[in-house]
Amino acid sequence: MSQHAAKLIILDRDGVINVDRDDYVKSAQEWEPIPGSLEAIALLTQAGYRVAVATNQSGIGRGFYALQDLHAMHQKMADLLAPLGGRIDSIFFCPHVDADHCNCRKPLPGMYLEIAARYRPGASAPALADIPVVGDSLRDLLPASTLGAQLNLVLTGKGQMTLATGGLPANTAVYENLLAFTHQHLKV
Ligand SMILES: [Mg+2]
Numbered sequence: 001m002s003q004h005a006a007k008l009i010i011l012d013r014d015g016v017i018n019v020d021r022d023d024y025v026k027s028a029q030e031w032e033p034i035p036g037s038l039e040a041i042a043l044l045t046q047a048g049y050r051v052a053v054a055t056n057q058s059g060i061g062r063g064f065y066a067l068q069d070l071h072a073m074h075q076k077m078a079d080l081l082a083p084l085g086g087r088i089d090s091i092f093f094c095p096h097v098d099a100d101h102c103n104c105r106k107p108l109p110g111m112y113l114e115i116a117a118r119y120r121p122g123a124s125a126p127a128l129a130d131i132p133v134v135g136d137s138l139r140d141l142l143p144a145s146t147l148g149a150q151l152n153l154v155l156t157g158k159g160q161m162t163l164a165t166g167g168l169p170a171n172t173a174v175y176e177n178l179l180a181f182t183h184q185h186l187k188v
């Protein structure tokens with residue numbers, strides 16, 4: 001397999017692609033893109049990246065919305081991306097709450113390991129070596145760090161608070177938003 005075939009990027013969803021809400025994004029109607037984020041994904045798609053999303057969706061486990069609502073949000077995202085030439089290759093989500101003791105709820109690494117198994121089967125450790133991961137929270141970046149990813153914090157969503165709180169891995173790059181990251185990453 002060529003290096004090109006393995007071109008992968010992993011994005012958090014809430015606060016990175018769409019506007020986060022303190023009361024959870026519960027419907028397609030409440031799912032609103034952050035300005036520039038869809039254009040950024042289109043640029044990544046056109047640059048040959050497969051875009052994978054890894055997102056905690058404990059609102060399902062808490063009963064705030066249903067699986068079909070989550071699917072409707074993701075259909076809206078795909079429908080808004082398509083005319084821009086953007087595409088999300090896969091969405092990994094954790095519907096659980098802490099009490100479920102799952103392996104997938106970030107900061108646990110389960111979703112990242114699933115992504116690595118799908119896109120980099122047989123790759124030598126660490127599982128996400130040099131794969132860019134973009135998040136707005138420490139819980140996105142800490143497990144990515146242990147798997148060797150290239151770490152990127154955006155200041156949308158909870159990003160400002162995350163930066164102020166501190167504790168970021170030392171090699172974390174910081175960007176205003178996903179579009180600024182993408183421009184820098186792709187040199188466009
Ligand atoms: Mg987030």
Ligand SMILES: [Zn+2]
Nearest residue numbers: 094096102104
């Ligand atoms: Zn889970």
